[in-house]
Amino acid sequence: MADIFLCDESKDFFFDDDLDDSSSGPVDFDQQSIDDDEAFASMVERESCYFPREDYLFRFRFGDLNFAARTDAFDWIFKAHSYYSFGxxxxxxxxxxxxxxxSTRELPSGKAWAVQLLAVACLSIAAKLEETSVPQSVEFQVEDPKFVFEAKTIKRMELMVLDTLNWKMNAVTPCSFIDYSLKKLCDYHNDNFYLSSSSNVVNRSMQLISSIIRGIDFLEFKPSEIAAAVAxxxxxxxxxxxxxxxxxxxxxxxxGRVKRCVDMIKENTMNNRNENVNDEANTPSPFESAPQSQ
Structure with a gap:
């Protein structure tokens, strides 16, 4: 049976005492569309507001941060997101x-529940901002999770995430740029926007994005660069x-950075295909299957 973790048991160890159910802040959530080069330039300028700390990748590569914890959290988000067929x-x-x-806060060492709780909170917040039909927070704990959290525990974790991120939730991600990037290449090829209008092309783009952000190597690139390279x-x-x-x-x-990202995507895709030629067909995905970066 899954364990039940109550928020009071971790209050002094993980949660801030100044975070309570009345905590609130101005959440920015309107996603800006990109219609032209000027809007694209504005979004590129704004994307730096939603980066992890500059030393985040360095700390992973030199063992200061727990890579396995990030992978576990990512995989849990991936699974729950797929379960509900979110966008x-x-x-x-x-x-x-x-x-x-x-990149800002350290999870309690050796506490697997903290990884799952953080993943639940991150996906719950994202779904509330973006999805039209959102389950109750406790319903995000799908497919026999190891730990089952009460609603008040999840809510407290959500508040901690919001507070840590300064309530800046309208993050600029590769998804913010992908439509523009595909249309830009359509203009280059003068093909009547086939690339951006084809559901197969868009789905394949989302597959690549979902696969490469699983690993840490692509953290060195900006979302705009990843979207351009994926397109x-x-x-x-x-x-x-x-x-x-x-x-x-x-x-x-x-x-040069876009070209390097393209080269890394190509290398990553080839490596995964060499490891398992059936990986793409057998791997579940929020958008369809995708090879995963290491």
Whole structure:
């Protein structure tokens, strides 16, 4: 039987005493659409407000942060998100909240319940902001979880996440840029927006995004760079493409960084296919199956 964890048992160890049920703040949640280069440039300028701490990736690579804990939290978000068939934006938002939280606060060492509780809170907040039909917080604990939390415990964790992130929840993620990036390449190819209108192309783009943000290697790139690289990679899968010229389409981004991200996506995809040629067909996904980055 799953364990029941009560918030009072961790109050002095994990939760802040100044976080109570009356805590509130101005939550920004309206997602801005990108219609032209000017709007894109504005979004690129704003995306830095939603980055994890600058040393986040460094601390993972040198063992100061628990990579396994992040992976466990990500996989739990992935599973619960798939269970409810939520949209891609809520998935990317939840992962953004997870990374920003972990870059700022340290989870209790050796406490597996804390990882699951944080994942529940991140997805619950993201779903409330983005989804039209949202289950009760306790219903996010799907498929026989190891721990089962009471609603008041989840709510307290949600408040802790909101407070830690300064109530800045309208995060800019790769999903924020993907439509614009695909349309930009459509203009480049003059193909009547086939790329951006095709559900297969959009789904494949979301597959790539969901797979590469699982690992830590792509944390070095900005969401706008990831979206551009994903759009280029997906386009290159279905038609010939001059990668260098395609990278140059995104005039507000560093061409070299976009190209390096494209190369990493290609290498990551090839490595996963070599490890298991059936991985893509057998891996569940919020958008469809996708190879996972290491």
């Amino acid at each position: 891609p934006l809520s998935f990317c938002l939840a992962v953004n909240y997870l990374d920003r939280f972990l 280029i990679s997906v386009t290159a899968e279905i038609q010939s493409l001059d990668i260098d010229k395609a990278c140059s389409c995104f005039i507000h981004l560093d061409k």
